[in-house]
Amino acid sequence: MFGDHRLEIKSLEQVRAMRVAGLVVGRTLERLRAAVRPGVTTAYLDALAEETIRDQGAVPSFLGYGEPPFPGSICTSVNDQVVHGIPGAQVLAEGDLVSIDCGAIVDGWHGDAAITVAVGEVRPDVAELMRVTEESLWRGLASARLGGRVGDISHAIESYVNDQADGTEYGIVEGYTGHGIGSSMHMEPDVPNYGRAGRGPRLKPGLALAVEPMVTLGTFETDVANDQWTVVTSDGSWAAHYEHTFALTENGAWVLTAEDGGRARLAELGAPYGGED
Template sequence: MVEIKTDASIEAMREAGRIVAQALTAAREAAFVGVALSELDRAARAVLDEAGAGSPFLGYHPGWAPAPFPAVLCVSVNDAIVHGVPGAYRLRDGDLVGLDCGAVRAGWVGDAAVSFTVGRARPADTRLIRTAEDALAAGIEAAVVGNRIGDIAHAVGTVCRSAGYGVPDGLGGHGVGRRMHEDPGVPNEGRPGRGMRLRHGMVLAIEPMVAAGGRDDHYTARDGWTVRTADGSRAAHVEHTIAVTDDGPRILTAL
């Protein structure tokens, strides 16, 4: 069931989204060569605590996971696509880092992700990240009243495939509201003109993921959470929570 949010609810979700943006900024600013991934989680957690916000990630335990997620931040490095657990690993020069964070404020959720490099960036990584960002922009542009979910999926997938990258199977965006994952699903590939019609008040997380090796297959690491590319190639992941409105798409997780 898809919940249509009121304008007042969208404003409340904007507050949660702003906290997410602040937490991601703090974690990114803490990301230097030699810093442990757990330190990035602490930086994000401090922002949530100061804002009086909860985390939809901490303690999250879907049926497929062996244990609850132990952090407020997913940190995915190099060949990790999503759901990386921030532990003792220390960042190295040239690492490609994906940060995914959520916040709960007044019962509403915000969810967003960014990718970047630490230290000296490889040109190939810069192109990979830029493609993910371009795909996100295209997906957001397609999120207008009267379009369909397939139009978003097609816009995202077209950008990724045109650049020669893989689009990891089965991974994509989702509805957002009182819970982090709600209907409808928002795939990163699809046929235009298909799927649910977009209405004013729908709130969606659009999150392109691209794999540099061009393959779509992936696997889950031993920790039961981290999803990695099957060929070991690098991946990038970006995300915004957006509201579909009569005035066009509104990004709720921008600073």
Template sequence: MMLRKSIYKSPAQLRSMVEPGRITAAALEALRPLVRAGVSTAELDAEASRVIIARGAESNFKLVRGYRHTTCISVNEEVVHGIPGDRVLQPGDIVSVDCGAQFQGWNGDSAVTFIVPGDAPSDVLARRQELSRVTNGSMWAGIAAMASASHIGDIGAAIQDYVEAQGPSVVSGESYGILREYVGHGIGRKMHEAPSVFNYRTPDAGAEIRPGLALAIEPMLTAGGEATFVEDDDWTVSTVDGSDGCHWEHSVARHENGIWVLTAPDGGAAGLAPFGVTPTPIA
């Protein structure tokens, strides 16, 4: 009889995940002043790599078979898994950067979205800022659910409820799409572990949420249809209808005294405050 490895971690193991989370957060934060028109996605990737190495860690993205970069950088109609290269950012671009670090055998994984400042049409800027706001808010709704919900399926339900509560975009009039083929996941010794974390309601309640659970919660939304395809590079996921995509992600731990967002410098305090949740450091 084959025994299935537990998805739950000990308090000591959760403590070991704090530093890789901090390093991942530092790498993404270092990109904030660099996201400007005229900068290439390869330059952003190089800076993230520099920060991770300087902190004594390694890129866990580079440990994925066939991938050679520290980040995935997705621009406009690209939603996730965009490959850094010679693409130069333009004013008004919506740019999602996904990054992770492995430190002493433990992993962090996070994604943030930026809007490139500059002279861009006001309607384009408004539409993309709103998409990022809704995606970010849905992520925090899912994280907040992890603090009190009984099963992982409640996280996806909270994300979907948040998105649907926003209604159609006040700028474009379009409803937001939630990607179905790409989901969140467990995290620990590997960047991608069981269980899957769906960003929408499912009939299956999923695994129990209890102390020892570490998840990467990462809603991926579009400003239009949910249908996507993989570009010829075999990595980049883009929308079929050409609508903008957006991706936000945090690694989160549920422990004996509450939850802690491993990839947020404040543990998630600011993002969770609107939901009435206060994070507690891992003892």
């Protein structure tokens, strides 16, 4: 199962098993998106996520993960929190921004994805931050071609963020990256959100990656809060975070955490679709 550079190369049957976990994650995130509104606590979202994951016959990936053990089934990162925010008593307010990261395990296989959701109406620059970050994710996914390199994904994300014509200078977080995924949640290789094309491990059938751009309205620099988990921007600027798990098949990319497998967006970007549904 392991190939060059100790990368886990999955069989098509194993990718299909990951698709089951990916759909659990995708459906859970859509339920959470619909539940976000002013007055809701992040603890409520966490309880809803755990219920939704377990009702689908899956186990939350994040609960108890790491050291100290992560106490939630999802990460909820609000405003200047970039990633790994701990759900709790925080009440979401009109105009806030909340990034929700979710992982699930089915029969030993992992899915991992994230969305950023506006709480009511947000400022125009915040709405644009969300758009740019999500689009950079899809540009990265669409750049993944058989025979290419992991750096092609990184370069596509960075290029899209930096090429925006409205004059905004966005920060691309450097201390945290995407990653390989499969029989574990975090595996080799790292998938940075910046870098040169043509570098890194080769993209081949059976390789599964979680791609997750984290973009800010200010600095790329971050700090870790006293809870030892929550990552915040060093300058207090707001951040957005989007993520999908995808695998490469002989036909192209299959976005395992997207309901349609990524078919529509990949087609819009001229990329081959490698899914079966």
